[in-house]
Amino acid sequence: MKITGGTLLTRELEFLTLAKRAAFGAFPDLNIARKEIVQLPGVPSGDLGDFGRGGVTVRRAMLTALLTAWDAGGTIPGNTGILGWNGDGCTAENLAYWRDYADCGRTAGRGGLFVATLPTIPYCEVAIALGCRGGIAYLRTQEDTSQLWSLLAVSAPGTYICGEITRDTCCMLFADNRQNGGIPPKCRTLADAFAALGGGR
């Protein structure tokens, strides 16, 4: 397996990439980050039509994925799959939807908030933005990236974006399970693996 690119979005809204060792930001907000990132030479244009509709998690995922694609060479295969792993799941989105429903007297839920209550949603939005038509799933295992690598190794041969989204950060790595690059580092989090691979400052 070979990791050919990656991006870590920090809590300060700074984007750090793995292969090109580039740094962008820190940005004051995600809308400004979007404006600057899409203008960078070689960054895939992406379909960001849903950027405003999605919550903060979706926006962070979209921008991190755009830079991950850029870091991995700019153009990614259309059959790229996406595996979300661990992180914070969608607990915050579940609470937001349920509290809104409860605060409104339990009369009717709000569809826009309900859609966000699946941990795959940010990754599906990434797939739409980048045109990735491979399989998509969110996996939770023990805090050990070797479990993610073993599941990735047996997945359909091809390229994958592996993502980890927490309340404050977002990390994505671009992996090709057909290429021989050894087993990526065993770490507690994907962000730790990003650092172990040489990413960050």
Add this chain to the structure above:
Amino acid sequence: MPDHATYIRGAAAATALGGTVRENCDALIEGRTAFSEPAHFDAKGRKLGVDHELDGGSGSRAFRLLAKLRDVLDFAIPSGTRLFVATTVGAIDLLERGGETDTAQEFLKQAERVFGLPGGVLVSAACASGQTAVALAMRQIEHGDICHALVVGGDVASEFVTEGFAALGAFSKSVCRPYDAARDGLTLGEAAGALLLSGEPGGAGRISGAAENGDAAHITSPDLTGAMLAEACRAALGGETPAGVVGHGTGTIYNDQAEIAALGTLFPDAPPPLFSLKGNIGHTLGATGVLQIALGLELARRGVMPPQANLRTPMPGANVAAHPRKLSGSKLLSLNVGFGGLNSAAVLEAL
């Protein structure tokens, strides 16, 4: 034809129709349905596929569902088995009662305790979670990473999900009618299912192929051409023609249209007999993919495709019927479709 196969050494189903695979299949073939108003929350007059055996008790309903599934298992779990748990919202009733917790992770932890299998893998792929978990387990078995896998799929009926689907306008005004010309939406259900998969030959059947992909088109709607779903089916089938199709068949206008378009692409002349169990027990979310394989295997073994419950007039292109039909072979294609444009196809074969 794929080179490898994963054997199904055991199957279990705990639904509103019964606590065994045999009971469930008897009910499906008789065309029985199991819709009623839930007693554990106000569904505002809607009927769901509620398993009232889960009513009462002080703990989590989702945990009771797992305990019930454990109680109906009629096979032993070999040592070294890896647990895969498929769910959409897991123990969502914990959140409804004020808990600020990752409800899917709580469901995974409880499944690890109930089945005595620590170190499990939670698989969440919206309504395609069940088959996606089966596919992951199958690949780890065929790669030699593990010998056995217990794949558990489950979700409970909840106010959280019911009101969410209602907000999206996805609910039927009466009852879901999969593949019917007058279908108007889904009906939710609750259930759990389990499959013991193994690389060692034996058992009642095998999974001979699986594939997943995404439409990358819309966050809640499937691609109505069914192009990527057809592609997933093609990859899973490997050139074979199934004797029948256990469809996702939620009864929503768009889902069923996309499925029929995909099947029309694959089988333009003579689509195989089609059936969705959601007409009987509703959409059981994370459980449905596991149940489709568990019950599909027994139906393939009996050589019978059940009648499509609630069917009045088949939608154009849908090979569904209101009466049981004899299957011409032992291989079935099973479909899952999920929010975000997720597609999953699996091929099972009775041995």
